[in-house]
């Protein structure tokens with residue numbers, strides 16, 4: 359067996375220990391005589407899995423008691439619709455557009471009400487986070503929306519906007535559990551699992567209780583009402599059982615690593631190795647304003663489309679996979695989520711050094 363270094367933006371690398379544990383339990387989950395994939399979601403075994411996963415997530419993020427946690431389906435993209443359907447009581451919301459995912463969320467909200475773009479970095483291909491001082495928050499905004507880590511462009515909010523008392527809703531798909539967060543600053547946090555915390559098929563939403571007192575829009579389907587899932591403790595219908603199980607194993611792994619403060623340290627170190635190399639390189643260049651650099655997604659270019667293509671091809675042959683940038687921006691992107699070992703980042707830097715020498 360040979361494992362590669364997988365720099366995919368998602369679905370992405372998972373901790374090897376987690377995959378081994380899942381393999382060990384594949385045919386017989388803890389003496390149940392069956393795989394988690396074959397198990398009723400109403401069984402006591404699965405109840406244990408989902409309840410432990412929630413408890414571990416609460417512990418990792420120190421989620422206050424007045425927040426509900428739900429495991430949902432439909433990817434983060436379904437949240438783009440659920441958010442306005444559940445929270446747009448005045449039919450007004452403010453969006454900070456820092457990339458394609460925030461733009462898509464904003465366009466989805468515009469189907470149901472007025473979605474104002476109160477700040478944007480579209481003018482410079484989303485390579486920075488806009489000025490957050492004195493934002494024109496709408497008086498009647500039901501919420502303010504951000505995408506906290508922009509997977510495609512490699513930017514990250516280093517501070518949260520002052521929402522002037524309006525609930526802040528944040529898409530954390532690509533920075534979920536990469537560092538500690540103060541959950542109490544948000545009305546809601548959500549993300550798809552397939553980048554930093556598990557396989558695709560499950561999304562997690564953490565919602566402040568008072569927001570759940572809102573009556574959803576009349577047209578909201580039952581499955582798209584948060585309260586449907588909150589009241590049934592994520593078991594209203596058949597949930598993505600196996601994906602939730604793997605997330606649970608990842609939460610245990612994160613606890614074993616020392617929790618999120620420790621992950622932050624490790625992630626900062628990995629990212630700074632790569633950024634430092636990019637800053638010193640005569641061939642490669644990072645594409646993001648320094649102050650706004652993501653710890654998770656690192657885009658870079660050589661300045662020549664031809665060399666970029668050569669780099670992607672040769673890196674793949676060297677066992678460094680999925681370094682091609684998003685189709686909308688080109689160049690390269692290294693996603694270095696929690697499960698990417700430091701050795702993977704060092705292998706990438708070594709390869710880049712060699713490529714630079716050969717192609718100067």
Ligand code: PMP
Nearest residue numbers: 433434435459509529531532550
């Ligand atoms: N938000 C962000 C920040 C993302 O990176 C992605 C996926 N790349 C999405 C939302 C959409 O997620 P999904 O494919 O789960 O709908």
